[in-house]
Amino acid sequence: MTAEIWNSLKAFVAEDAGKPIVGRLQLTRDADLYHDLDMNPGRIAEFIKAWAARFGVDIGGFDPHHYYPAAKLNSGPFFATVAKSPFSASARETLGGRSLTLGMLEEAMKTRRWDA
Numbered sequence: 001m002t003a004e005i006w007n008s009l010k011a012f013v014a015e016d017a018g019k020p021i022v023g024r025l026q027l028t029r030d031a032d033l034y035h036d037l038d039m040n041p042g043r044i045a046e047f048i049k050a051w052a053a054r055f056g057v058d059i060g061g062f063d064p065h066h067y068y069p070a071a072k073l074n075s076g077p078f079f080a081t082v083a084k085s086p087f088s089a090s091a092r093e094t095l096g097g098r099s100l101t102l103g104m105l106e107e108a109m110k111t112r113r114w115d116a
Contacts (some may be wrong), residue, residue, distance in 0.1 A: 005109050009102060012054060014038070016047060027105030034067075041067075044100065051105060058113040067100040 010027045017025055017037060033039045039047060052059040065088045108114045 002106075002110070004049060006106055008055070009109060013102065016050070029101060029106060031102045033100045033102075035099075045101060052114075055109050056106050056112055059108075060114070062114045067098045109112050 006029075010058060013027055014025055031037060033044050033047065034041070041064055043066075048059060048064070051057065052062075
């Protein structure tokens with residue numbers, strides 16, 4: 001069952017991502033939507049909605065700002081956070097976000113709800 005879920009997820013991501021310009025699309029459970037698959041926070045929100053609809057996952061507990069807090073900052077607070085980042089772990093976390101991986105999506109598909 002796990003292999004079937006993983007293969008379904010990989011097929012969905014590959015369909016959404018399209019063919020890369022160079023090489024092959026490398027999909028692993030550790031692949032992060034933002035850092036590895038180059039999705040911006042707005043695109044991630046759209047992707048998660050489509051993924052949840054396709055696989056019947058309850059995403060009531062999903063908040064994209066938990067994973068990418070910098071996306072909700074206006075330009076002034078964003079640049080202030082950038083200026084603080086060399087000195088502040090929380091500023092670096094705000095800018096870098098938290099991991100949102102394919103493995104997390106796979107786990108949610110198994111339980112049919114977002115718990116991460």
